[in-house]
Amino acid sequence: MPKIKFTLISTKDALFAFGPIVLMVIAVLFAAYYFVDPAPGKTLDFSAGQENSAYEGFAKQYAEELAKNQITVRVHKSQGSQENLRQISDSESNIDIGFVQSGSTNQADAEANGLTSLGSLFYEPIWIFYRGKKELANLRELKGQRINLGPDGYGVRRLFQQILEVNNLEENDVHIQQLESTPATVAFIEGKVDVLVMSSASDSLLVQMLLQTPGVKLFDFVQAEAYTRRFPFLSHVLLPRGIVNMGKDIPSRDYHLISPTATLVAHESLHPALISLFLQAAKKIHGGANWFSRQGEFPSDRFTEIAVEPQAEKFYKNGPPFLQRYLSFWMSNFLERMWVLLIAFGALALPLSKIIPPLYVWRVRSRIYRWYGQLRSVEHTLDDATPKQRKQIAQEQLQRLNEIEMKVNHISIPLSYAEELYGLRSHIQFVRKRIVDGE
Structure with a gap:
């Protein structure tokens, strides 16, 4: 039995x-897990800038930070802000995020193209380098000069056209050249270019080199405050005396500059969970003090004409999501x-x-x-x-x-x-x- x-x-x-x-x-x-709120992707495409530019260097730092959370960021070279803006707006380009200079678009166009801002990251002053014994007192003295603004994809070209306009100048009054940064600098040193106009962070090696090159002068925007009133996306920043090299007293006096800001712009399809991750990386990369900003001044939800994404606004008000402060990104995202x-x-x-x-x-x-x-x-x-x-x-x-x-x-x-x-x-x-x- x-x-x-x-x-x-x-x-x-x-x-x-x-x-x-x-x-x-x-x-x-x-079904709820995979279809109601899909998990973020593990691969992103980042439109940066030219080779050896500050944009490219920062983009690589973002890639390193996000790689710590098993997210691969593919960095793509571009001509600069305007090209980045076009690629992020173009759904067929597959670019998720990139650097865009303030003043490159307006809020209405940004919304129409599905763009959203994660905030501003750093100042990108307008550097106008020239040669000569006499210092320029007004930009009208640039009339007839050979001025390099870089290729069409550069954000500085659109901005400099506006600067010429308020100084009662037209593009036909100057000779515009479109060399990229490195060859343009070489041409400037060789005397083939009279004026070199750049918009870059202080991290730019070319800017640092030009500031210390004998015979090269930097234009002082003594009307900087007036420019910021005419163009709200510009800021008045000060290049302090001796900041480049205190021992050699470079520069030998304070310089007033006008500056747009580099903003982190994404397509609206970017997964909300990744926004906080990018801003945590931005805080680590751009949060320190430099020539123009104080400790903790960036990243910021100011200085951008593109509407700041609501998830980013929460980050600026409350910091990272509660769970991400104590758990890994993927675990906190899963629990959320x-x-x-x-x-x-x-x-x-x-x-x-x-x-x-x-x-x-x-x-x-x-x-x-x-x-x-x-x-x-x-x-x-x-x-x-x-x-x-x-x-x-x-x-x-x-x-x-x-x-x-x-x-x-x-x-x-x-x-x-x-x-x-x-x-x-x-x-x-x-x-x-x-x-x-x-x-």
Whole structure:
């Protein structure tokens, strides 16, 4: 006789009752996890700038920071701000994010192109380098000069056209050249270019070299404050005396400069979870003091004409999301997305809590109750027998009862339902006694 295992619950019946429901819940949660709020991608495309430019250098630092969270940032070279703006706006370019100089667009066009700002990162002063014994007092003195503004993709060209206009000059009044930064600097040193106009952070090696090159002068924007009133996207910054080289007293006096800011611009399709990650990297890369900004001044939600993304605004007000302060990016993102799953699970939990227990009880008891049908069949067969058939039928039904009893003795049910089992066995004895007494 096989050994019967006594348990508090029936695993088989529990699986039968809970299994389909659990699978349904898993399917709902799976759909919620992957379709209601998709996980961020692990590869991004970043439009930076020219080779060896400050933009390219910063973009590589972002790639290093995001790589710590298993996110690959592919850095793409470009001609500069204007080209970055076009590529981020173009859905076919697959560029997710890039550097754009303030003043390169306006809010209406940015919204139409699906652009959003993550904030401004650093000042990019307008550097106007020239040669000559006499210092320029006004930009009108540039009339007739050979001026290099860089290729069309440069942000400085659009800005310098506006500067010429407020100084009552037109492009035809000067000779515009479009060399890239490095060859333009070489041409300037060789005297093939009269004026070199650049817009770059103080990290630029070319700017630092030109500031220390004998015979090269820097234009002083003595009307800097007036420029900022005419162009709200510009800031008045000061190049302090001796900041380049204190020992050599370079520069030998303070210089007033006008400066747009480099902003981090993304397409609106950028996953919200990545915005906080980029801003944490921005704080580490641009948060220190430099020639023009104080400690902690950048990144900032100011100095940008493109509307700042709401998730970025939350970062500026409250810092990184709570979970990201203590957990890895992917773990915190998973837990934040779990709220969706908890809502989905909560919507199912209450009705399921009322359905599953009765289903389990029915499943266990059905293994006992179905034998009552057999007992009723035995009684009906005996009741329908004629007096002549009764003895033979009684013997047949006794044999049938023995078979039923043997099978019932092998039923394995949880101990909590043993009362029903022993009740069935007593009812078998009751039917047997009735048959025997009726014979």
